[in-house]
Amino acid sequence: MTVKDFIYSNHGKGTLHMSLLDPDKQSPKEAAELAQLCKDAGTDAIMIGGSTGITSENLDETAVAIKEKTGLPVIYFPAGPHALASKADAMFYMSLVNSTDLKWVIRSQAKASLYVKKIGIETISMGYIIIEPGMKVGEVGKADAVKRDDITGAMSYALGCEMMGMSLVYLEAGSGADKPVPPEMISAVKEVLSVPLIIGGGIRTPGAAKAAKDAGADVIVTGTFVEEHPDPAILKAVIDAVKN
Numbered sequence: 733m734t735v736k737d738f739i740y741s742n743h744g745k746g747t748l749h750m751s752l753l754d755p756d757k758q759s760p761k762e763a764a765e766l767a768q769l770c771k772d773a774g775t776d777a778i779m780i781g782g783s784t785g786i787t788s789e790n791l792d793e794t795a796v797a798i799k800e801k802t803g804l805p806v807i808y809f810p811a812g813p814h815a816l817a818s819k820a821d822a823m824f825y826m827s828l829v830n831s832t833d834l835k836w837v838i839r840s841q842a843k844a845s846l847y848v849k850k851i852g853i854e855t856i857s858m859g860y861i862i863i864e865p866g867m868k869v870g871e872v873g874k875a876d877a878v879k880r881d882d883i884t885g886a887m888s889y890a891l892g893c894e895m896m897g898m899s900l901v902y903l904e905a906g907s908g909a910d911k912p913v914p915p916e917m918i919s920a921v922k923e924v925l926s927v928p929l930i931i932g933g934g935i936r937t938p939g940a941a942k943a944a945k946d947a948g949a950d951v952i953v954t955g956t957f958v959e960e961h962p963d964p965a966i967l968k969a970v971i972d973a974v975k976n
């Protein structure tokens with residue numbers, strides 16, 4: 733089964749949890765151990781990526797170590813075309829659709845495409861929409877971030893992505909955001925969207941995870957929380973809130 737089929741086969745049946753690990757923050761062995769803790773707590777897949785210090789080598793070594801230890805799907809979450817993971821199961825082929833710089837909308841994706849085809853990794857097209865505060869990715873990606881109260885803006889971007897053929901839509905508040913994507917924005921976007929909706933950025937409590945799930949998120953991503961709270965009980969409380 734492809735990773736896209738895996739995500740689509742759960743669509744409408746419940747919410748998936750994905751754990752985001754940054755290969756620059758720990759060794760491949762440590763990343764695999766952390767991924768195993770996430771698996772034991774109920775996570776469904778591991779995303780790997782980060783904004784600095786990412787190389788093709790640390791991506792691939794981390795992907796292999798996680799796959800060997802956990803057997804979970806590993807998805808590369810790219811920050812640009814300078815490093816590519818050939819050993820992950822799939823990569824999100826994403827466009828930062830509300831960037832003001834074409835580099836993040838299509839030029840980087842074009843630059844990488846021939847090489848990506850050659851290595852044969854599964855690509856999953858994704859519209860990536862930055863919501864305030866946007867954090868580092870909003871700054872680096874020169875995003876014209878959707879304001880937190882601009883529900884129509886978020887709906888318009890999300891539906892535009894679907895109409896352009898993107899398989900997934902990701903609403904991103906930014907890693908480490910003090911507030912996650914507002915639940916009322918998630919539910920409004922869900923009303924117009926047919927493809928799976930991913931929510932991430934600033935989710936670090938069972939309450940925030942449950943609010944995003946109840947609003948209709950199909951996939952919830954936690955990164956900072958996973959890296960800062962490798963305590964199995966705390967991990968499980970947040971992942972349980974996503975899954976149950």
Ligand code: 1GP
Pocket residue numbers: 752904905906907908909931932933934935953954955956957
């Ligand atoms: C970042 O949405 C992800 O791209 C995860 O954000 O690190 O805040 O969990 P956090």
